[in-house]
Amino acid sequence: MASHSKKFLACTAILICCPLVIRAQTGEEPFFEISATKFLMGTQVDLLAQHESIHLCKRAFSAAFGEMERIENLLSAQMETSEIGRLNQNAGRAPVKISYETLALIKRAVDYAKKFDGYFDIAIGPISELWGFGYGKKIVVPDRRRLAALLPLVNYAKIIINERDTTIAFGRDGMKLDLGGIAKGYASDRVAAILKQHGIKNFLINADGDIYAAGRKNNLQKWSVGIQDPRDQQTLMASFELSDFAVATSGDYKRFIEVDGKRYHHIFDPHTGYPAPLCQSVSVLAPTAEEADAWATYLFVIGFEAYKKISSPQTPAALFVDTNGKIHWESIWENKFFLRFLD
Amino acid sequence: MMNRRNFIKNFSLIGFGLAGSAALRALAEDIPELEDFNLKIITDDSERAVTLLEAILARSLSVYKNLKFSECPLAGQHVADLVLIKNRRLIDYRNAIDELAAGLREVARSLGLPKKVENPVLMKFYTEDPRRAPKTIDIFGNNILLKRLSLTEDEGAHQITSERGGVTLVIRNKSAKITAATCQHQTCVKMGAINAAGQSLICLPNQLRISIEGQAGSGLDGITF
Secondary structure (H helix, E strand, C coil), X not given: CHHHHHXXXXXXXXXXXXXXXXXXXXXXXXXXXXXXXXXXXXXXEEEEEEECCXXXXXXXXXXXXXXXXXXXXXXXXXXXXXXXXXXXXXXCCCCEXXXXXXXXHHHHHHHHHHHCCCCCCXXXXXXXXXXXXXXXXXXXXXXXXXXXXXXXXXXXXXEEEECCCCEEEECCCCCCCCXXXXXXXXXXXXXXXXXXXXXXXXXXXXXXXXXXXXXXXXXXXXXXXXXXXXXXXXXXXXXXXXXXXXXXXXXXXXXXXXXXXXXXXXXXXXXXCCECCCEEEEEEEECCHHHHHHHHHHHHHHHHHHHHHHCCCCCCCEEEEECCCCEECCHHHHXXXXXXXXX | CEXXXXXXXXXXXXXXXXXXXXXXXXXXXXXXXXXXXXXXXXXXXXXXXHHHHHHHHHHHCCCCCEEEEEEEEECCCEEECEEEEECCEEECCCCCCCHHHHHHHHHHHHHCCCEEECCCEEEEEECCCCCCCCCEEEEEEXXXXXXXXXXXXXXXXXEEEECCEEEEEEEECCEEEEEEECXXXXXXXXXXXXXXXXXXXXXXXXXXEEXXXXXXXXXXXXXXX
């Protein structure tokens, strides 16, 4: 009888302990969802992470924001002291020595420009400045002749890159770079690398609507992302799931003016110098934020009909809202990213 | 300066009551009940506060797999203090007898709360019920929480100033809208009215962000735009 009691107690003890052991083995530790927001690179940057250590996340976020500040100080066209600022002031007269990091990004941007037949061009600076977008000036519809006079300066082929000396020169004085179509994406990728270096595997970076999501929100869910309705900034038109992928959206509603009922926004067709007229918004999915950012700018300019012609298995998936408000998307959005439209 | 009474008032707008029917409502809607937890602390030693609270919360709150954490610097002088709201009731942790309350008493003692501090940080540990209507609107300038307004009570026009000018914020019918701004592009004015949790009005030139407290887009983690 005594022996049976001991066995019963032992079994009971094992049964009670089992859930604790299983729980420990499955790693069911309390997780925190840590978030932080900061104004950087002329925009709002949100970081979100799932981790058991707030301390570690705070350190990682601090390093991540610091990295974005560093990149802003390198790439901002509005800062005279940035490397892009120095290029814009001097590279039309003589080669300007810059960091290899900036040079490598410019080189990739030029590669995108070649691939995109000049419909994405970081030499768009003189046009952006003339319209006043991004320069803290009043936005105005410029005089047609002044615009036409500046158009020859918008030419990526005249950016002379010397990798050996790490210098950049411009083929024409007056050329100016504007990395607005790629810098945020590059910065997001750098932030992702830093968060990963700190051991954070599950996080989401949102830089002014350009998002990179790593890992998952939890065991059951991937990260969940909404797409804004381009004609109602407080309404979402769809949502989808994202994991180890990026999405970027280019829209005609972020910065614009309306003159005589016509909307003039900040994404220019480099061939005309006027706002690209074919889309209200384009959202692009890509493995990196830089690719998503560059492709979104390019596809916004060429529009859905041209996208259909160039589309291949290598082309990133895109969701277009055309100028009439009609939505175009491919099945991969639903099959792989679980896109669903909201009422 | 924010005194203790205002601190509690401002950070307990989600307030008292309403808890009685929570379980019944959750059952009726056939969704798991989400226990409401909201711990806010103003401190000038955020590193130490996090170290202390992280350990206590992980020990006491294993039920919360996803307790949210955020922090932001506050403008001006404040009374550093700690407020706990559970199931929409203000908890008197100084006299409660559970493990969490004991831990919070230890945190308060260790940080010397309450006390007046310069350059404080507001830290929040919380769960979020997306079904709850948003009540507060936070005004951030240059990444610092400048002020907090009630979305339901503080109707009227509020002048929000920045180093470069400012904006006029109008709160009416539980929604907020920027009606005028000193910036050139007027993007913030064109953003229209916000009324749902997590929505923001942003004026980049003035470095102002006006956000309705809570998570955006019914449980979404981010919005691409």
